[in-house]
Amino acid sequence: MAKRGVIKVSGDSEAREAVGEYKAGWHDPENSTIRFDFGLSEEVVRQISELKEEPEWMTDIRVKAFKHFSERPMPTWGNTSMLEEIDFENICYYLKSSDSTERDWEDVPDDIRNTFERLGIPEAEQKWLSGVTAQYESEAVYHSIREDLEKQGVIFLDMDSGLKEYPEIVKKWFCSVIPYSDNKFSALNTAVWSGGSFIYVPEGVHVEMPVQAYFRINAKNMGQFERTLIVADKGSSIHYVEGCTAPSYSTDSLHSAVVELIALPGSHIRYSTIQNWSSNVYNLVTKRGIAHEDAKIEWVDGNIGSKLTMKYPAVILKGEGSHAEVISVAYSGEGQHQDAGAKIHHLASNTTSKILSKSISKNGGRGSYRGMVTVSPKADNCKLNVVCDALILDEGSRSDTYPTMEVANPSARCEHEASVSKVSDDQLFYLMSRGHSEEESLAMIVNGFFEPFTRELPMEYAVELNQLMALEMEGSIG
């Protein structure tokens, strides 16, 4: 979670000087215990699986996925010119820096622990989290869960341990929501996945405090391909929070995750992300959940960093009375393109959905909202609401909206609103007349614009997101 790092690093002038604009952008010397050669082949895929001592069925899926990835062309939509720049041969697909996953921070190797301490993770865990997993490069390095939850049967593990300890649950759900053939990058992830979280919440158990995963890329030209699977059994609930950072290098890194959520009848999953990768990371992520009867899935998705993000959290409303919400914000600064949005499929009757997308572009950045909502012919009395707002901070920045609605059942009630606005001089003057500098005033307007998103976050995250945006506004007034 870069935002946790923001406070600490900004108080430390030396660190601040070292990292420049991007506050989580320092890097540690790379002390890897296992590093694969650059480039990808079936052999590399098999080696990863072998190294992890995986069951054969997983090796088979990996290999099939790799073949699909090799054959599948690049997407022909989105920012194709940026996508073409990805050099799959110049990426390291597996890197391990620590021999094991620890349950005590003291046992995590010093350099890695220092990284997470700079980002404030151990402190956050003590204060307000039910469990934490921290992933460094390809593997989880630290993992903990509160004892009371463990006693109630909640499973919260890194994905590799999940596969080892609960192979039958993993086998049942793995690739059940997002088949490897879904898209080129889900195929890539399935072929080389490592780390990520595995969560199972038993029937009727409510996990009151959020659980958090923290992903960090440290090495240069690294690919991170974490795989997350969350199963909420009947009537249970969980809030999962994910944060990510990477140091700034002159060459690009690739992050391509797959997240599958299964919300069984009456359950509730909320998945919150604050993505603050450095501006040379490709962030190409597939996230999708299935909601059964009366279940609820919410994606709360903030995209602040990365070079190119393509991410459209999706919900399949399979069970009657289920509900989906996708609330997202995107900030695109210089050289960045946030291509984000949402997908919701109403397959059952009396299902409801809400999409709220907010994007800000500045310094020539580009924000795109790409959304799709469908209602199948058999799904009666569905309600859907889509709102997308864009705020453009200067000339030369760009915002596009690509909304699609396919409604095949006439009983559906659809609402769609879109707005594009600019910060007006009068608005700035009003705030400045109350003693706030131009930058502070702009940050107030920007944070206000993001407020419908921020209020959905746990308070610590909300405060830090506001601070992060205030930092982004620094030096923005010409």
Add this chain to the structure above:
Amino acid sequence: MPGENTLLEIHDLHVGIDGNEILKGIDLKMGPGEIHAIMGRNGSGKTTTANVIMGHPDFDVEKGDVILEGESLLELEAWERARKGVFLSFQYPQAVPGLQVGNFLRKSVASIRGEDEAKGSVFRKELTSAMESLEIPRSFMSRYVNDGFSGGEKKRFEILQLMLLKPRLAVLDETDSGLDIDGIRTVSEGVNASIRGTDSAALIITHYSRILEHVQPDMVHVLLDGRIVASGGPELATKLEERGYEWLKEE
């Protein structure tokens, strides 16, 4: 030369926008504890005067000076002027969706009066009593700044800010427009409470004399085509109300 008893001095102020001259040489002096009114028809330069005192970047000051407590304001940005004690109650307050009133007030008080003034029970009491006197409900605190406010709510909110920010100089631009009789009375009480008996001053810019019945000005100035053409006591406002502005043109 600003004397000991001069809080604000406007001296031969010429102001233009996009090459058009709007203010053509304005002079004005105000002392602490005084309330002055500037009256005039639409287009006479009233709002320009208010904006220039606050430091709106769109206006070009071609000549003259605006001096607060012996210091020229012209080189300062709006936020610096605010911290020196200038306040503008806007004719059209701007909405800032997502920015909560309570949060905004606390931040504004902190930036103008200092962090310590925006904390603790003293500030909360001050806030509560100001809201009560303006008949603003508590639920107001969680609304967004001017977002979806009625005309009357916007004006009350401006006066609430006046009461909390405690400026040396308050400029009230058409604060009475959009208010009913009760609203004008409530707002006037807020203005009186903030200025009378203090060493601050208020400049009330208005179209009509209604608000001046409740806030007895020490001086009334009439602005016509970018110039102050008449100054006098409160009786001048009554005369304008009865006879309109035409007679001044003839004089």
